[in-house]
Amino acid sequence: MLIVTCPVCGAKGDETDFHAAGQAHVRRPATHDPVNISDEEQRDYLFIRHNPKGLHFERWRCDRGCGKWFHAARDTMTMEFKAFYKITDLPPPEVMAEAKGSWAEYFASRTSMESKA
Amino acid sequence: MKPRYSVFSLARNAMNYHKDWERAWRSPNPKTEYDAVIVGAGGHGLATAYYLAKNHKMTNIAVVEKGWLGGGNTGRNTTIIRSNYLQDPSIAIYELARSLYETLAQDLNYNVMFSPRGVVMLCQTQHEFRAFQRTAHANRLAGLDCRMITPSEVKDIVPIINDDPNCRYPILGAYYQPRGGTGRHDAVAWGYARGADSLGVDIIQNCEVTGITRDGGKVTGLETTRGTIRTKKIGVVTAGHVSTVMDMAGVRMPIESQCLQALVSEPIKPVIDCVVMANTVHGYMSQSDKGELVIGGGTDPYNNYSQRGSFPALEHTVTALVETFPIISRLRMLRMWGGIVDMTGDRSPIIGKTPVDGLFVNCGWGTGGFKAIPGSGWVFADTIANDRPHPIAEPFGLNRFAEGRFIDESVAAAVAH
Numbered sequence: 001m002l003i004v005t006c007p008v009c010g011a012k013g014d015e016t017d018f019h020a021a022g023q024a025h026v027r028r029p030a031t032h033d034p035v036n037i038s039d040e041e042q043r044d045y046l047f048i049r050h051n052p053k054g055l056h057f058e059r060w061r062c063d064r065g066c067g068k069w070f071h072a073a074r075d076t077m078t079m080e081f082k083a084f085y086k087i088t089d090l091p092p093p094e095v096m097a098e099a100k101g102s103w104a105e106y107f108a109s110r111t112s113m114e115s116k117a
Numbered sequence: 118m119k120p121r122y123s124v125f126s127l128a129r130n131a132m133n134y135h136k137d138w139e140r141a142w143r144s145p146n147p148k149t150e151y152d153a154v155i156v157g158a159g160g161h162g163l164a165t166a167y168y169l170a171k172n173h174k175m176t177n178i179a180v181v182e183k184g185w186l187g188g189g190n191t192g193r194n195t196t197i198i199r200s201n202y203l204q205d206p207s208i209a210i211y212e213l214a215r216s217l218y219e220t221l222a223q224d225l226n227y228n229v230m231f232s233p234r235g236v237v238m239l240c241q242t243q244h245e246f247r248a249f250q251r252t253a254h255a256n257r258l259a260g261l262d263c264r265m266i267t268p269s270e271v272k273d274i275v276p277i278i279n280d281d282p283n284c285r286y287p288i289l290g291a292y293y294q295p296r297g298g299t300g301r302h303d304a305v306a307w308g309y310a311r312g313a314d315s316l317g318v319d320i321i322q323n324c325e326v327t328g329i330t331r332d333g334g335k336v337t338g339l340e341t342t343r344g345t346i347r348t349k350k351i352g353v354v355t356a357g358h359v360s361t362v363m364d365m366a367g368v369r370m371p372i373e374s375q376c377l378q379a380l381v382s383e384p385i386k387p388v389i390d391c392v393v394m395a396n397t398v399h400g401y402m403s404q405s406d407k408g409e410l411v412i413g414g415g416t417d418p419y420n421n422y423s424q425r426g427s428f429p430a431l432e433h434t435v436t437a438l439v440e441t442f443p444i445i446s447r448l449r450m451l452r453m454w455g456g457i458v459d460m461t462g463d464r465s466p467i468i469g470k471t472p473v474d475g476l477f478v479n480c481g482w483g484t485g486g487f488k489a490i491p492g493s494g495w496v497f498a499d500t501i502a503n504d505r506p507h508p509i510a511e512p513f514g515l516n517r518f519a520e521g522r523f524i525d526e527s528v529a530a531a532v533a534h
Binding site: 002023039040044046047048051056077078101 | 372
């Protein structure tokens with residue numbers, strides 16, 4: 001049984017009080033560039049998923065509390081939550097630094113993009 | 118060739134107090150080079166190796182396995198075999214598998230205990246009733262032996278079912294595949310392993326793949342915990358771990374790995390002689406030859422590699438089945454376990470080539486892979502041997518996600534996902 005804490009209202013409960021909603025930080029490319037979107041980019045947006053054995057980043061919803069969406073960092077092998085953070089945020093830096101593989105690539109590109117902006 | 122199992126060999130070995138049974142398969146050390154290597158010695162991987170050797174005469178091949186053969190989802194499922202899916206490509210591959218199961222024991226000289234005891238898929242809402250009618254029509258056009266049955270026929274086939282018309286989800290009818298049923302899941306893996314081994318295939322257990330070496334977009338070999346293996350063809354058949362293996366070749370997959378649980382009750386006298394699937398309430402049940410009720414339900418809603426599921430999912434499944442079969446309410450449950458299933462977006466498998474030359478993948482069977490083992494191995498072996506998709510495998514290519522050609526079974530097949 002997973003014990004979840006909502007970072008918005010602070011409610012704490014088991015997984016049945018919350019709704020697990022899959023991978024976090026999925027960006028819809030058509031929102032930014034609707035004209036030049038390729039089939040492959042649209043495929044990546046809809047279907048290709050980070051599926052790590054280890055640290056993973058997810059969306060959850062505080063179903064029976066405030067109803068707000070939020071993010072969680074969780075290990076898919078130990079089931080341990082590493083962090084809960086707001087839906088508009090990136091993970092805490094120390095958790096982001098632990099990300100491996102395709103997640104690490106994603107965060108690197110995301111932070112470099114934002115530092116340029 | 119190994120000595121055949123028969124009533125005579127059984128009698129002969131009984132005389133020797135069963136001390137002289139030969140090993141069912143060898144435990145060879147890996148050679149330095151093979152014509153093809155299959156990663157993953159589950160049912161699908163072993164079937165692929167068997168048909169590569171048998172149908173395509175490729176005997177210089179190996180199956181490498183991280184743990185022990187048949188120790189993943191092949192040994193963790195609820196052994197249901199049926200083929201009454203909605204979409205034509207699905208019907209083709211699942212019916213190929215189901216028909217191969219009919220003669221599999223003879224083909225492998227290994228009793229896989231295929232038992233075509235019938236699969237009853239309950240209709241418990243008007244919506245579900247109509248959805249199954251649609252599937253029934255599609256299946257009839259494809260020539261499957263399936264039919265809709267009435268509530269009284271359901272009661273005849275499954276006397277222990279709750280037929281109270283005033284319950285929350287009354288039985289409105291069912292979709293019935295009399296030729297579906299169950300098999301002995303371990304025996305399928307062991308039979309294929311023994312068959313492949315006797316044709317010369319090396320099955321290498323406790324051998325984890327740690328890297329896939331490539332040269333200019335072509336596969337050149339594998340790094341494993343038991344050394345480097347050179348090969349030009351690799352078939353990845355690792356179910357829940359397919360993303361981690363494909364990452365080694367730089368191919369990202371449209372897969373999420375989740376935990377699907379099953380459980381068995383204490384053994385009781387025979388009470389149910391078919392498979393009942395109650396998809397609206399999320400539960401399915403059959404009875405094993407030992408008398409245990411074999412129960413399965415839906416997946417946990419989040420990614421998981423731990424092979425341990427959450428308690429709420431089990432509780433949900435058991436609640437549903439107690440409502441459907443009131444007589445089981447005081448049974449004790451003996452064991453529960455979880456397997457890591459590889460879920461695709463359209464709930465159909467992925468079979469075929471990948472962007473890397475010589476790298477083939479067979480995955481995405483999600484919650485319903487056991488029933489497909491013989492057909493999946495058959496078409497995947499053909500795909501690897503001829504370096505092009507088998508006609509039945511073609512619709513299941515990895516490219517369908519970019520092309521928008523989904524084989525949407527996520528709601529249509531009414532499997533409890």
